[in-house]
Amino acid sequence: MSAWPAPDSAIRQKVSATIIAKNEVDRIGRAIESLRGLVDEVLVVDSGSTDGTQALAESLGARVIQNDWVGYGPQKRFAEDQAQHDWIFNLDADEWLSEPLRAELKGLLSQPELPSRTYKMRVTIVYPQREAPAPFADSTICLRFYDRRAARFSSSLVHDNVPEDAATVLLNGRIYHKSFRALADVVRKELGYFELQKKEKRKARWEMALRLPIEFPWQFFRYYILSRHIFGGLYGFAAATTIAFMRFMRLVILMGW
Numbered sequence: 621m622s623a624w625p626a627p628d629s630a631i632r633q634k635v636s637a638t639i640i641a642k643n644e645v646d647r648i649g650r651a652i653e654s655l656r657g658l659v660d661e662v663l664v665v666d667s668g669s670t671d672g673t674q675a676l677a678e679s680l681g682a683r684v685i686q687n688d689w690v691g692y693g694p695q696k697r698f699a700e701d702q703a704q705h706d707w708i709f710n711l712d713a714d715e716w717l718s719e720p721l722r723a724e725l726k727g728l729l730s731q732p733e734l735p736s737r738t739y740k741m742r743v744t745i746v747y748p749q750r751e752a753p754a755p756f757a758d759s760t761i762c763l764r765f766y767d768r769r770a771a772r773f774s775s776s777l778v779h780d781n782v783p784e785d786a787a788t789v790l791l792n793g794r795i796y797h798k799s800f801r802a803l804a805d806v807v808r809k810e811l812g813y814f815e816l817q818k819k820e821k822r823k824a825r826w827e828m829a830l831r832l833p834i835e836f837p838w839q840f841f842r843y844y845i846l847s848r849h850i851f852g853g854l855y856g857f858a859a860a861t862t863i864a865f866m867r868f869m870r871l872v873i874l875m876g877w
Contacts, residue, residue, distance in 0.1 A: 624681035628657045631729040635659040635765075636703035637711060639682075640695045644713035645671045647798065652680045654716040658725055659709060665699045673713075691777030691816060700768050709765045710773075710782075714798045715743065721793025725765075728791075737770040738763055738788040743795045747855055748802055754856065758847040763788060764795065777816045803862045810866040814873045828871045835871055839864035 627635075637659040641648055652662050662682040666674050667689040674684045687698050700708055709725075711717070717725070721741065728734065742759040746752065763771070763782040771782050800806045844850050844860035852859060 621678040622681045624661055624683070625656065627660060627729075628726060631658065631726065632732055633707055633729045633734065634705040635707040635709055635729065636705040637662045637709045638665065638696065638699035638703055639663070639677075639711050639713050640665045640667070640692075640699060641669060641673050641677070641713040642667045642689070643669045643671045643673060645669070645673045645676050646801075648673055648677055648713040649680060650716045651711050651713050652677060652682055654722065655709070655711065658717075658722065658729065661704055663699060663703055664713075665695060665702065667695065692780035693774045693776040693778075696773040696780050697775060700772060703768070706768050707765070708768050711764065711795070712797070715795050718794045718796055721791065721795065724791055724793040736787045736789040737767040738782070738784055739765040739791055740784060740788055741765075741791040741793060741795055743797050746796050746798050747852060747859070748798060748800060749855070753796065754852045756848045756851045758849070759794065761790065762795075765791075777819060778813060803858060806859075806862050806866060810870070811873075814870050817870070818874060823874070825875055828875050832868075832871055832875075836864050836868040839867040 635658065637655045639648065639651060639662065641664055648664070652664075655662055662677075662680075664674070664677040664682045664684045665687050666677075666684055667687060674686075677684050685702055687695065689695065690698070696710060699710075728739075740761050740763040743762050744753045744757050744759040746757070747754060763784050766782055773780060773782050800809065840860055843863050844857065847860070849856035849860040
């Protein structure tokens with residue numbers, strides 16, 4: 621196991637980066653490397669990888685802890701509890717920090733006092749066959765850097781988010797996110813996600829039934845036009861169609877059909 625190097629000398633804040641993972645040997649390396657020079661430790665919480673994810677993470681200097689899968693929110697809360705420092709930067713195994721975000725974080729962490737206790741940033745999708753986002757690629761804004769004494773991940777099995785407040789600061793730099801290796805992964809991942817959602821289902825069955833006839837066309841419009849997959853060429857069309865169909869299947873599964 622390699623030791624994680626100390627961050628750049630200018631940095632004055634101690635930060636733990638947390639990553640939850642399972643069978644991410646082909647992707648987690650870039651996530652870990654993008655944190656180098658910024659944080660005091662990288663903690664990987666693994667839920668039973670069989671592809672060598674643990675060994676690779678350790679070889680890159682990360683501290684690896686095994687924890688059986690307990691759902692998205694609880695798994696990230698477990699990682700928070702195991703972190704050595706109160707300031708947490710959460711990154712998924714299929715994400716990495718862009719260079720502008722790395723530079724922005726270095727400047728922020730070099731301050732003796734941080735102006736806020738919670739920071740959010742844009743997470744921008746990158747298609748599997750690309751190394752940079754497509755033009756006008758869709759982004760979601762997520763709170764990923766925070767003081768765990770002021771904020772924590774929710775305990776929801778499916779909603780892995782940290783609630784923001786009026787003092788939350790939006791950073792300019794982006795996280796890049798390869799959320800799927802291929803479109804078949806979207807199907808497999810979403811099916812597992814929907815099974816978790818069944819345990820927290822709150823909508824009435826009749827309400828979901830009313831949505832069923834319009835769900836696919838609405839979701840296709842939402843992802844192809846509003847989320848700008850239209851700029852992703854033929855792959856963007858296929859991605860929007862696949863995601864829209866899986867949103868339709870979500871209702872079918874939650875209804876118990």
